[in-house]
Amino acid sequence: MREINFDGLVGPSHNYAGLSFGNRASASHAGEVSRPRVAALQGLGKMRRMMELGLRQGVLLPHERPLTGWLRQFGFSGTDDAVCAAAWRNEPGLLRTALSASPMWTANAATVSPAPDTADGRCHISAANLCTMLHRSIEAPETTRQLGLLFADTDRFALHPALPAGIGDEGAANMMRLCPHHGAPGLEILVYGETRPDGFPARQSRIASAAVARRHGLAAERTLLARQSDAAIQAGAFHNDVVAVANESVLLVHEQAFADQGQVYDAILRHVSSATILEVPASLVSLEDAIRSYLFNAQLITLPEGGMALIVPDECRRTGAVAAWLDAATSGNGPVRRVESMNLRESMQNGGGPACLRLRIVLDDVAEAALDQRFLLDEAKLEGIATVIDDRWPERISPDDLGHADLWEDCRNARRELLDFLGFAA
Numbered sequence: 001m002r003e004i005n006f007d008g009l010v011g012p013s014h015n016y017a018g019l020s021f022g023n024r025a026s027a028s029h030a031g032e033v034s035r036p037r038v039a040a041l042q043g044l045g046k047m048r049r050m051m052e053l054g055l056r057q058g059v060l061l062p063h064e065r066p067l068t069g070w071l072r073q074f075g076f077s078g079t080d081d082a083v084c085a086a087a088w089r090n091e092p093g094l095l096r097t098a099l100s101a102s103p104m105w106t107a108n109a110a111t112v113s114p115a116p117d118t119a120d121g122r123c124h125i126s127a128a129n130l131c132t133m134l135h136r137s138i139e140a141p142e143t144t145r146q147l148g149l150l151f152a153d154t155d156r157f158a159l160h161p162a163l164p165a166g167i168g169d170e171g172a173a174n175m176m177r178l179c180p181h182h183g184a185p186g187l188e189i190l191v192y193g194e195t196r197p198d199g200f201p202a203r204q205s206r207i208a209s210a211a212v213a214r215r216h217g218l219a220a221e222r223t224l225l226a227r228q229s230d231a232a233i234q235a236g237a238f239h240n241d242v243v244a245v246a247n248e249s250v251l252l253v254h255e256q257a258f259a260d261q262g263q264v265y266d267a268i269l270r271h272v273s274s275a276t277i278l279e280v281p282a283s284l285v286s287l288e289d290a291i292r293s294y295l296f297n298a299q300l301i302t303l304p305e306g307g308m309a310l311i312v313p314d315e316c317r318r319t320g321a322v323a324a325w326l327d328a329a330t331s332g333n334g335p336v337r338r339v340e341s342m343n344l345r346e347s348m349q350n351g352g353g354p355a356c357l358r359l360r361i362v363l364d365d366v367a368e369a370a371l372d373q374r375f376l377l378d379e380a381k382l383e384g385i386a387t388v389i390d391d392r393w394p395e396r397i398s399p400d401d402l403g404h405a406d407l408w409e410d411c412r413n414a415r416r417e418l419l420d421f422l423g424f425a426a
């Protein structure tokens with residue numbers, strides 16, 4: 001079995017509206033001018049690099065933006081443009097919400113339990129409701145539609161709908177899987193948070209994590225519910241994948257990630273006695289540096305030739321303490337053979353690093369063949385997508401542009417052309 005990453009293609013409406021409370025990057029870049037074309041090409045560059053490293057790569061599609069159907073529920077009526085114009089006049093925050101390109105962060109699209117972990121031997125997928133942030137709560141219906149196409153084969157896959165709103169579920173960003181190798185039953189660590197009065201919100205609730213484990217049919221002895229530390233949430237770790245990443249038998253984790261770090265390590269070592277836990281102490285890398293650099297929002301991948309690579313955002317190289325830790329970690333005989341830096345600045349400025357941009361699925365050849373192949377990439381599709389982005393994605397979006405009909409039209413046309421190219425009738 002192997003891992004396939006499904007990256008969210010950055011949509012044409014990518015902008016800096018500062019919608020994500022508790023996400024420090026989103027807040028600090030609010031009001032800046034975005035570059036959707038560059039953003040999408042940066043994301044595509046990561047997908048290309050993963051393919052060059054020998055991994056299979058998939059893509060999930062941008063959602064319809066502006067999401068006029070959603071705006072209509074607030075009493076705005078008329079043509080699509082009339083709806084958007086009225087929203088902009090009366091409730092500009094609602095139009096900003098309806099224009100968010102946040103579906104790019106597919107680590108929040110769903111939680112995936114690979115077949116070896118589940119009672120019925122199918123791969124289980126739960127779409128996330130993302131109900132804590134308004135702009136993300138509008139994603140679930142379209143995400144569920146796309147996952148329904150991708151995982152249509154019910155002999156291999158079981159797709160569960162999003163949990164009821166009010167019980168925050170933010171998907172795979174809050175799940176880690178530890179196992180001797182991809183194809184062996186894994187320990188699934190589901191990470192939740194608790195909101196403190198006056199603090200940043202915890203976006204993954206314990207009830208949601210427990211429900212996902214139940215729905216997926218995970219064995220009790222291979223399931224751990226772990227609580228995020230308050231320090232991590234307040235420092236800006238709104239998802240666990242900002243302070244920890246796991247791949248097969250390796251966990252890379254900040255010392256202050258969990259409320260009870262020892263319990264997490266014990267469970268891992270009980271399940272995989274040969275596991276390697278690379279704990280980064282706060283004395284070497286502070287939570288602040290970890291969150292500024294997104295060191296832990298890396299993709300830790302198994303290379304086809306053996307060994308692992310860590311794909312980090314290039315902010316890591318520009319954060320002294322993190323760069324030093326990376327050099328030390330790769331100079332010894334540790335499991336990480338190489339580190340690759342990627343420029344993902346446009347997404348990073350909204351708090352989304354390499355790991356946020358991908359949903360990973362572990363499957364075998366038969367299950368892979370059962371996927372809707374339109375979502376899988378090859379060289380020709382990469383080229384074709386790049387051409388559509390070059391031709392159609394807006395170059396820049398300033399905060400005022402969000403209220404212009406030209407932008408709405410450009411976003412609709414850009415997405416339509418992409419969907420046509422990939423064989424999805426809009």
Ligand SMILES: NCCC[C@H](NC(=O)CCC(=O)O)C(=O)O
Nearest residue numbers: 017018019020023026105350356
């Ligand atoms: N996993 C990374 C998710 C990043 C995402 N950022 C945003 O939504 C920023 C959007 C804005 O600020 O306009 C979030 O916080 O959920």
